[in-house]
Amino acid sequence: DAKTTQPNSMESNEEEPVHLPCNHSTISGTDYIHWYRQLPSQGPEYVIHGLTSNVNNRMASLAIAEDRKSSTLILHRATLRDAAVYYCILSRYNQGGKLIFGQGTELSVKP
Amino acid sequence: DAGVIQSPRHEVTEMGQEVTLRCKPISGHNSLFWYRQTMMRGLELLIYFNNNVPIDDSGMPEDRFSAKMPNASFSTLKIQPSEPRDSAVYFCASSLEGGFYGYTFGSGTRLTVV
Numbered sequence: 001d002a003k004t005t006q007p008n009s010m011e012s013n014e015e016e017p018v019h020l021p022c023n024h025s026t027i028s029g030t031d032y033i034h035w036y037r038q039l040p041s042q043g044p045e046y047v048i049h050g051l052t053s054n055v056n057n058r059m060a061s062l063a064i065a066e067d068r069k070s071s072t073l074i075l076h077r078a079t080l081r082d083a084a085v086y087y088c089i090l091s092r093y094n095q096g097g098k099l100i101f102g103q104g105t106e107l108s109v110k111p
Numbered sequence: 112d113a114g115v116i117q118s119p120r121h122e123v124t125e126m127g128q129e130v131t132l133r134c135k136p137i138s139g140h141n142s143l144f145w146y147r148q149t150m151m152r153g154l155e156l157l158i159y160f161n162n163n164v165p166i167d168d169s170g171m172p173e174d175r176f177s178a179k180m181p182n183a184s185f186s187t188l189k190i191q192p193s194e195p196r197d198s199a200v201y202f203c204a205s206s207l208e209g210g211f212y213g214y215t216f217g218s219g220t221r222l223t224v225v
Contacts, residue, residue, distance in 0.1 A: 043217055097206070099144075
């Protein structure tokens with residue numbers, strides 16, 4: 001399985017944008033980039049996913065580098081509720097879409 | 112939609128006892144995944160099913176663990192006999208089309224083996 005590298009932790013101020021980076025230099029052409037987050041004492045929650053183009057949804061934006069070796073999850077205005085562990089995961093189409101979680105980035109949000 | 116439903120929410124059992132964890136996926140989802148989470152090892156994929164058929168069980172730690180999906184609306188994860196090192200939070204997730212449209216996770220079962 002292709003690996004991802006994320007910072008262990010990041011801090012943000014409330015109501016400011018947050019850019020969470022992810023490196024995936026061994027990504028293959030059929031790998032999708034997924035982001036999930038896990039709030040304290042809850043199961044992981046889907047945030048967004050993409051293949052080549054940047055993606056937007058109501059929760060966040062996903063910016064994918066042109067060479068696809070890195071991506072950035074963008075939270076446009078952090079709230080206290082966004083404090084969570086954020087996971088960047090690659091999923092290969094011919095592996096049935098299974099998700100292998102790494103250690104993720106623990107995001108803390110200061111009021 | 113009630114989401115993915117797991118039961119029980121908490122389970123405390125003695126070493127050597129059989130433990131059965133239950134999961135009801137979202138109606139219409141055809142893929143189901145069992146994960147285990149500990150502080151030391153993070154989130155580990157144990158097994159997943161597509162259309163009720165086990166596809167990959169390479170994450171199942173040993174023969175004491177078994178999982179079944181007798182129909183599209185129910186799955187079980189059984190540990191027999193249980194050991195203290197099995198203590199963890201066990202999550203079930205379901206999705207359409209093998210996960211490419213997002214997994215929905217349940218709230219988990221916190222298992223403590225004493």
